[in-house]
Amino acid sequence: MAKILMVDDSRTSRKILKDILVDAGFEIVGEAGNGEEGYQMYSELKPDLVTMDITMPVLDGISALKKIKESYPDARVVMVTAAGQKSKLIEAIQSGAVDFISKPFDSEKLVDIIRKAIV
Amino acid sequence: MFGIYFGEFLKSKGIISDVQYKDIIDKCQNSRVKLGLLATESGLMSAEQAEEVNTLQKQLDKRFGDIAVEKGYLTDGQVSFLLKQQGDGYLLFVQSLDEAGIMKMDDVQRELNSYAAENGFTEDDIEEIKSSDVDREVKVFLNKADIEDFYKEYIALTARFIVRFVDPNVRIGFVKKVNSYEADFMSKQGFEGDKPFTVSFAANGDGKALRLVAESLLKEPFDTVDLDVLDANCEFINMNNGLFATDQHESGISIDMLPPEMKETKEKIEGNMLVVPMYIKGNLLELVIEI
Numbered sequence A: 001m002a003k004i005l006m007v008d009d010s011r012t013s014r015k016i017l018k019d020i021l022v023d024a025g026f027e028i029v030g031e032a033g034n035g036e037e038g039y040q041m042y043s044e045l046k047p048d049l050v051t052m053d054i055t056m057p058v059l060d061g062i063s064a065l066k067k068i069k070e071s072y073p074d075a076r077v078v079m080v081t082a083a084g085q086k087s088k089l090i091e092a093i094q095s096g097a098v099d100f101i102s103k104p105f106d107s108e109k110l111v112d113i114i115r116k117a118i119v
Numbered sequence B: 001m002f003g004i005y006f007g008e009f010l011k012s013k014g015i016i017s018d019v020q021y022k023d024i025i026d027k028c029q030n031s032r033v034k035l036g037l038l039a040t041e042s043g044l045m046s047a048e049q050a051e052e053v054n055t056l057q058k059q060l061d062k063r064f065g066d067i068a069v070e071k072g073y074l075t076d077g078q079v080s081f082l083l084k085q086q087g088d089g090y091l092l093f094v095q096s097l098d099e100a101g102i103m104k105m106d107d108v109q110r111e112l113n114s115y116a117a118e119n120g121f122t123e124d125d126i127e128e129i130k131s132s133d134v135d136r137e138v139k140v141f142l143n144k145a146d147i148e149d150f151y152k153e154y155i156a157l158t159a160r161f162i163v164r165f166v167d168p169n170v171r172i173g174f175v176k177k178v179n180s181y182e183a184d185f186m187s188k189q190g191f192e193g194d195k196p197f198t199v200s201f202a203a204n205g206d207g208k209a210l211r212l213v214a215e216s217l218l219k220e221p222f223d224t225v226d227l228d229v230l231d232a233n234c235e236f237i238n239m240n241n242g243l244f245a246t247d248q249h250e251s252g253i254s255i256d257m258l259p260p261e262m263k264e265t266k267e268k269i270e271g272n273m274l275v276v277p278m279y280i281k282g283n284l285l286e287l288v289i290e291i
């Protein structure tokens, strides 16, 4: 079972995402509320995949992605975005994000993207 | 939906009670306009003819349209035209008032005139509100406000987003410009970039409107406004704002969202603001835009 770490400052967003992922058979090994926490938890948990929100306090998702990729070049990170963050998405992909999922979530599409991102 | 607007007005005038209002709105949502009313309203049949067909309909197991055609009152083409009109929000509302014995058509017209006069609505405005199309309804209210199109677009988008996720019959009020604002609860998010501004969903008292927004996202009921409710509203605003940022990006304005904030206790804010009343299932949510 693939282990996933969720990084998102919104507990609402985490809950909605978690429900979908657990239903699809994934294991959520950790939840972080900002990019800094996400980096720390990545180091401890070494998950198979990270879902990374972009807009977050303390350390935003793009900076956290860069930080994780610097220490762990093999890390697989999928960005989570509200529509409209295109320029940030380009930066994220250039910084090594595997793919992205958009809010509001479309469960089927989301699970498909996560499955492909893990392989 | 027209009935929500006009019904509120009738309630405020003491013409209908809150209970009657709720009954009528329920009925409007569950039924369709009778063909007879449509036919007389559109001038295709007289009231007497419609009455006659109605009576016959009760005696015969036949449809209104078929009887009217047999009687020579309507053509087949007219019947299919009228069938298309069924579902008209305005007529549904008037029909429900009539059936409940509260008001007749003439009285409705008189009250409708005074509703228009009190709010400064033209005949065209009233037609737009009768459309039951949220975009057209909202435009009537926004066009009365002296504010930039940029913010009008934001407000219209937010109304559509609420329609999509929370309440298909959300009702908007007139936009107010204020310099200071206070509310018990607020979920807010700012934009940075070419045109920075901040938006909040705010409510007072039991915060029912905020709870309804949270319930629509989390699919669970909330008895009080807690951090889960405020977080869900932030997330709702965040998704809405994402769509707005995309739209603006396409017209060359680059804005991006900042992390949201939650205010669980009464807080006062100062500065140039627009306050837009939005009624979610009848509960006031104030959309506050700090410009």
Ligand SMILES: [Mg+2]
Binding pocket: A008, A009, A010, A053, A054, A055, A056
């Ligand atoms: Mg966020």
